[in-house]
Amino acid sequence: MHEPSLDTSFQNEITEHTLVGPSAHIAHSPRSIILQCGILYYSIRDIPDPPGLSFVHDLSKLDRLWDDSSPQWDRLSPVVIRGVPIAIIHWQTIYCYGHNRWWRGISQKWYQWKFLVAEYRSLSPTGFWCKYCHDGVPLKVTCIMRLQCQARRAEDDAMVTRAHLAYNAEEFAHIFAYRTTGRVTRVMTDARTIAQLYRRILARQC
Template sequence: MWDDTSLHWGRESVLQLQGRPIALVYWPELYRYGKELQWKGIKAPWCDWKFIVERYRRGSREAFWAEFTEENGTYMSYTKIASILRQQRMQADQEIVERAKAEYGDEFDVVFSYRKGNTHRVMTDPASIASKYRSRHPN
């Protein structure tokens, strides 16, 4: 349901256009051009699914469920998996912020800044800083 280029695509989706199923990966393109409140309402769960699918595809099915299985042997819920992944992203972003500050030193305020109107501001949001750092250091 996530991606129509995957072997797992079953040509099924709750969202359809003219009878054709639309994979989740394309939903932002559709919802952004409709009423803005539609995307605001669906963005958070869509992002959770995006990160779950990315983690699932990173390794094998067995590796994914080994990480996201409760002690009693049952699979964790979508909500719990999304929460764990969110915490991991926040921790990774914070580590990148610390690395960026150490790496850039006095230049940090210049490199990790933006303009708002006529004002120059230094980034403070860890996710934004991490995103900019990753764009400057592609693997």
């Protein structure tokens, strides 16, 4: 895995905050997260408010901020914990388990960014904009996210159809079931949930 180059001052800062055990003064449920540069120990009090961030006019910026294992990582994340910039890919861990109410507020955007950057990288920037253009004019990022969402729904629907064909009604009801808080067993109806479970089943069969 490629490790981004770090200048000396940044390396010293990272070493101080990540490559040692939890500091004694970190109170209130010390937590840790594995970053590309090492392990960062922090507390809930260290977590800043999630920033208001948009990439609708600069998708390359999302590519630079998404993950710290990428050569594009520029360490300019607006989320900084104990002096360490946190790549967007780690925000789910930071906010979901640190401030769940904050995660609920940014989770939809985070997943949209996840799918955007995945396709942006898999196609290359040139291939991405060749795919998402009309009459030679690049589509707006908001339009691209909508098209990606529609494509994912179509893929999920197709996977649900495959699952129904693979099992009879009784088998399907047994495999694709969940229990409510009242411990009542119900059959899944959400296409995304069924599709995710069936993908895991297929992966185990490989």
